[in-house]
Amino acid sequence: MSKEVVGQSEPMETHGRAKKASRSREMLTALENRVVNLEESVGNMKETFELVEGCTDGFDSMEEQFRDFVLDSLDANGEKVKELLESTAKKLAERDENLEDMVLAMKKEIEELKGKLTIYKVALSNGMLTSRSTDEKRGGNAIGTWEEFQRELKKQFYPQFAEKEARAKLRCLTQ
Template structure:
């Protein structure tokens, strides 16, 4: 009997172990079910996040494209205005240049006319001064007058030449041709 009792005890222990093992398996199965449910919830949440990510990406792309289009339109408007102003400035500069050339031609012509008048005035004043000199000296002889006028012009020419030479030595002007003399 001992063997049977031993066997029964052994079987009883095995049954207890088996029952214990089955309860652990049931507990593990429940836990696995819960893990599967949690995994499904997590996967669903990940899918929702991926969808939200795609929606956000599309929204940002649309928003950036919209802003870019607005900025491009503004840029094009500004460039067009600048080009119009540049064209207007160029036209104004051309007009001013033409007017300046016309004014310079007029001024150069006027300067030449005034130079001619100045020469005439100097001749008239010089002649008057010489006549006054002759009257003051009481000279009536034409030969004497010619000698004095010749010496006067020689002195004026020498004085002029001396002043001109000093100016040339300073480097302010160079006399290279007869016309410049």
């Protein structure tokens, strides 16, 4: 009985070993196929990587060219901006000087006008208006405009002005 059992178990083992060997061969073949596929994929990836690397080399040179172009442009524009700023600063300095001169001239004119105003105030306070009103009572004309007032005032304080005005009237009449 033991032989039978042993005998029966042997063919089973062989049959099982054959199945295991067959499965192992199938697995080995499948693994080999996967390795082949993986090798092909790696080969394809290497080709793609080389193509990409070739493109990036072109990009690197383009990047350097672009960087040089930008730096050159900035340098050129920087020079132009610097010149423009210097020119503007010079013009502003000239305008500042001109404005200072104008302010000084206006201050002088204001001082002159203040002097004239003082003269007018004194003339008014000394009774010029009262003498004018007496002239009106005697049949004279009233001062109607500012220009007439100035002319009358100058006649009283600057006799040479009255002479110039008289000469001007004579010239107009003789022509």
